Amino acid sequence: MSESGGGVAPPVVAWIERATATDRDTDTGMTTVLVESRIRGTVVGLDPAGAVVLSVGDPTAVISPRSTVKPMQAVGMLLAGLDAAFGSGAGAASRAAAVSGAGDPASGVGDPDCGDPDCGAASEWGGGIPSELLAIVSSSHSGEPEQLAAVRAVLAAAGHGEDALACPADLPIGRLAHERHLAAGGGPERLLMNCSGKHAGMIATCVAAGWPVAGYTDPAHPLQRRIRAVIEELTGATITATAVDGCGAPLFGIPLLGLARGMREIALAAAGPRSPRQRVAAAMRAFPALVGGPGRPDTELMLAAPWIIAKDGAEGVTVAATAAGYAVAVKIEDGSQRAAMPVLVTALRRIGALDPTPGPGAAVGLDAGRLDALAAPAVLGGGVPVGRLRPFLPSAS
Template structure:
């Protein structure tokens, strides 16, 4: 179904199709067919790490382990500290070398003569949590990304339990880690379980850490950080190829997938879905630029 349209100079020039699962309200499209949530799975995987014995240095580490971070210095140093506390270094990371995801951080890194490094990759926090959990359990580090590794089995169990459905398919995410397919409805259910869990449980610890440290979940000016700073009680986690999931205790949860993978439609559709749940949301416009200035917008039509 059409969930967003691109308007330039008052003319609708294109549309985005998608699926929106809403726990607490009517959804849009086929919300029960499994898909790959990509990085929106990360908070669920962090719950799996805690269940498997991961001990963060401080609760804020849980936000970074759940993050697709922008590679700002405070992100990179925290990843380094998680690894150091486990007695290992960045060379153990199995994610590919990359430049910072955030434009400002990337430019600064390149100006300083920096090159791609594994610790800069936006999933390095997740991988650091993976490795630290393996160290605690005495599991092999070299094979921690294999689907039959004890770590990945524990993470799959956590995703399945939180979503309330079996893993439909296994894939390989952009960072090299296994990714687990569930339905959009299952993803929304899982996010709601995080925010509505009892204090002190692994689920609630992850939700609380994300809400208390939104800058660690994404970065300065990035969509997840901006949304959590603007909407009290919200947890939200974007995923590649037009995926996002969010929840607020007492209101409900949302999981969406933009069919063509366009990230520009994520925020307008997410905000529209949250409004359906009665959540007061900011008026954030996704601009369409012409000559470097706004000449239109991407707007939700759900």
């Protein structure tokens, strides 16, 4: 059996430590520690010019990016004509069904004759997908009521119900939503699966483009071929490995460096003219609570630093980028989630991406407390903090 990326283990990027003695040091609260876990991973950081300024491990090795590519998939859906499912009638119905904010009156149907590869900005007559629904298409949602309403709105615009979703039935991944659903006697549903927003967007794109909805997750389906081409364009990588994601959609293997570049391309468009890239970035920044959910790491990061767009994925992958052009991507080797966001925040700080700069969202300011909680989550003992997860970036360049 072969393994993409070779057999060289990446370096340790974090460890879990517990205090064995304490003193009055307010910075650490410890003098001796017991290191109980060491976590390996790969990290890459880009500066505003797109140059690699931080590299730990081998960021050119192909990884499974999981849900971190959903913003890129959303760009692909817009380019394939997603807006056309939200024409004047359907768009109005979708806005009425969504509960998470007003629609985007400037969005609409792209010009099919536009020569610009990013052409997909709305025409005034079309309506187009509202920003909050574009955010849910880009999401791994927690299953909160407003998120589920947004998924239903996308399906309604496509003229389909929940039975059209090809994702498996599941329970909400958000802790509170999960507990509420079980307490009400609920069970697994396709709508509750965290990828249902993406799947609803794929169905709506097929309807808009005149493609069959049946088989929309097949890698050979015209929708997936279009999405694959867009991911290759954004990442600058040729896809050589295609697997099946947890939700049943195609999973295209890309280098971690390509993931950082792809997210950077979307974030850079945030302040530019309207385009699919700009609209996805703007939707994520305007509706971070729809992209993840209460307490979710990517939502918390976007709330802490509003000039950032971020997306996490299963198996320890996470990525973030700013409108100024900084980007960081992280892959934890063993697939655990616990160190992914702390390492990401540490890398963002290292390259200067968290320094407020002029541009979209910068005037809102940085929520340092929220950011610190993401960067150094507490390790509990007896219900109280007795240690921490400490990120570490060895041999970083």
